[in-house]
Amino acid sequence: MSENWRRKCSLVVVDEEGNGLDLSALKFTFSITWQDTKYPKKAEFKIFNLSSDVANKLTRGEFAQIQLLAGYQDNASLIFSGEIIFSIDGRDNATDTFVTIQASENDKAFCYATVNTTLAAGYSKTDVFQALLKAVRNFGITAGLIPELGDIKMPRGKPIYGMHRDEMDRLASQTHSTWQFVNNTIQMRPENTHSTDIIVLNNQTGLIGMPQQTIDGGVNLQCLINPNIVINSLIRLDNSSAYKTTSSTGNINADSAKEANQQAKAASSTLSKDGDYRVINISYRGDTRGNEWYMDLVCIAKGQSDAIALNKVASHDY
Structure with missing residues (x-):
């Protein structure tokens, strides 16, 4: 594997006084969801074989924040920083213990x-x-x-x-x-x-498998974790690589078959003609000792109305 594609991650918990504890060396898994809504990012972490002292501190609520940096050697940055809502310990088997942490970005606010x-x-x-x-x-x-x-x-x-x-x-x-x-x-x-920066996804840049066209002309896809992809990012795909939405016409009458074919044709025609799609939902899944290190993206076609780009939206010093 190329050095650039070596996985990189850092997991830190922080107490009320701002003191951090680095848990990066331990085995852990994570699942994070981020949608284009007002609701904050949600995350669940499962950390294995902590010392009894640290496990007790987590379950007693002595740590308030959890932060995850993830990506690859040449492209890794913060993908979650949130408040710990709930922690519970458990045991997978005779030798492996764990602490599960549920967290949310800016939950108190x-x-x-x-x-x-x-x-x-x-x-x-x-x-x-x-x-x-x-x-x-x-x-x-x-x-x-x-x-x-x-x-x-x-x-x-x-x-x-x-x-x-x-x-x-x-x-x-x-x-x-x-x-x-x-x-x-x-x-x-x-x-x-949408962002003016276009992130090209193919099998050389982290795309996993083939995108799946949805009935409304969007696409669902999986890729390696890329911190540059955020909500309202613009990604570019080769439309010929996407599985097309189809409807089975077997064992139905002629009118139903005609209607199904018309629906499939309409869905196909709404694919972005230039292969550009806006990201509206992101799910991260990772395992520091396993194979999972993925993002599942829900995207919609850029469309004609996406004329205002995010670089025209100013960050003001309020």
């Missing part, structure tokens, strides 16, 4: 952050965002990718009261965006946007 303020007449959507950002600063949240929200002034004042996530829903709806906490930042992404 998402579940518990509230806002209670009033904006004076003449406020703008930017002022609304600043107020919402202020409400989560105590959770360690800073501004990430934020669109230009405009400076239109509202003639009346505005009270903002309630759960932070509900107020973010309202602002995102008004600006035709989605929002999410990502790695201790709050991000808003304009709908139907």
